[in-house]
Amino acid sequence: MENSPVYKALKDYRYKQSVKEKIKPYFIFNNAQLEEIIKTNPQTLEELKSIKGFGDAKCLKYGKDILMILGDY
Numbered sequence: 001m002e003n004s005p006v007y008k009a010l011k012d013y014r015y016k017q018s019v020k021e022k023i024k025p026y027f028i029f030n031n032a033q034l035e036e037i038i039k040t041n042p043q044t045l046e047e048l049k050s051i052k053g054f055g056d057a058k059c060l061k062y063g064k065d066i067l068m069i070l071g072d073y
Contacts, residue, residue: 006073010034013069017062028062029053041070 011034018025029037033053042048045063049055054063 004038006038006070007034009069009072010037010066013065017065029058037066037070042067043070 014025014028014034017028021028030053033051036051037048040047040051042051045059045067048059048063048066
């Protein structure tokens with residue numbers, strides 16, 4: 001999974017956001033959540049919310065970007 005392009009794209013996104021916001025990358029989403037995103041491949045914000053740790057606030061802040069990245073793969 002770590003070698004997949006979508007994994008790398010999501011990890012890059014997480015890193016860039018963390019630098020931009022001056023927070024640790026795992027505050028955006030941790031590795032377990034990253035793997036769950038790839039495994040479940042959510043297509044909507046509601047589906048993304050079903051992943052533990054993704055509530056309304058996190059989905060509003062990062063959800064569209066995550067879904068766009070998933071849509072590219």
